[in-house]
Amino acid sequence: MEGKTWVSVSELAATPLGSEEVTETKLVRGTFKTQTKEVKYWLSSVASSLTPMGAALEHASLLLKDWIEAHPSSYPPTVFNFTDDAQTDCSDDELLEKARFLKNLHTEDGNVLLFNCNISTSKQEPIFFPLSRTELPQNDKYAHLMYNLSSDMPEKYAADVAVLRKTDIPTDSVFSAMVYQADDAALVRMLDIGSRSQRTMIGRDK
Incomplete structure (x- = not known):
């Protein structure tokens, strides 16, 4: 969370950066079933050339x-x-x-x-x-x-x-x-x- 050093689990859970739709295919009783669900995320990865x-x-x-x-x-x-x-x-x-x-x-x-x-x-x-x-x-x-x-x-x-x-x-x-x-x-x-x-x-x- 911006401006905070320490964040509790409950605070983190309440403030995701966003969400995205994820499609999953699972085998249920011998049949493949596909479902789409919304998944929250808290990190947005950024690549750079250095590793400090x-x-x-x-x-x-x-x-x-x-x-x-x-x-x-x-x-x-x-x-x-x-x-x-x-x-x-x-x-x-x-x-x-x-x-x-x-x-x-x-x-x-x-x-x-x-x-x-x-x-x-x-x-x-x-x-x-x-x-x-x-x-x-x-x-x-x-x-x-x-x-x-x-x-x-x-x-x-x-x-x-x-x-x-x-x-x-x-x-x-x-x-x-x-x-x-x-x-x-x-x-x-x-x-x-x-x-x-x-x-x-x-x-x-x-």
């Missing part, structure tokens, strides 16, 4: 510091960083330091969680919440940078992530809060898992 990711993380940190001071006992904030390319406003080391500062912010309930999502139009399968960097393309420097930027996911997310990945819950490692080469469906899956919150002590990274 460092500035975005700095700005998020400033906002979160103020919010945490006002809500010290709350569930720790979750930050989603969606990007289609590498940063253009700082070095890799500088970006890592900005991400480290953000992830070290914490409430009494735990650290801020930083999720990173690389949006891609490639035909490669998305890589969901890797357990180690060996799951990433070994010659892709940017994939490994995203891995280093991302938070370790708290244990309470492990069951949901394991179901998504169709793997067992790990006992000697943790999932990384990132999705690489994400299409629209992968982005939604990440949001679904990352936005689930419940009041719990999730521990602090030192």
Whole structure:
């Protein structure tokens, strides 16, 4: 909402940017049925040539510091960083330091969680919440940078992530809060898992 830094869910729901008609075809009892419905939207994407990711993380940190001071006992904030390319406003080391500062912010309930999502139009399968960097393309420097930027996911997310990945819950490692080469469906899956919150002590990274 224009002119506001923090917006509640109810305020956001009440003020969409607009709506559009979407046609869906579903299989119902063996018959394909098509229906058109109106869907609201809250974001209007705009493409530009630069990716000031460092500035975005700095700005998020400033906002979160103020919010945490006002809500010290709350569930720790979750930050989603969606990007289609590498940063253009700082070095890799500088970006890592900005991400480290953000992830070290914490409430009494735990650290801020930083999720990173690389949006891609490639035909490669998305890589969901890797357990180690060996799951990433070994010659892709940017994939490994995203891995280093991302938070370790708290244990309470492990069951949901394991179901998504169709793997067992790990006992000697943790999932990384990132999705690489994400299409629209992968982005939604990440949001679904990352936005689930419940009041719990999730521990602090030192």
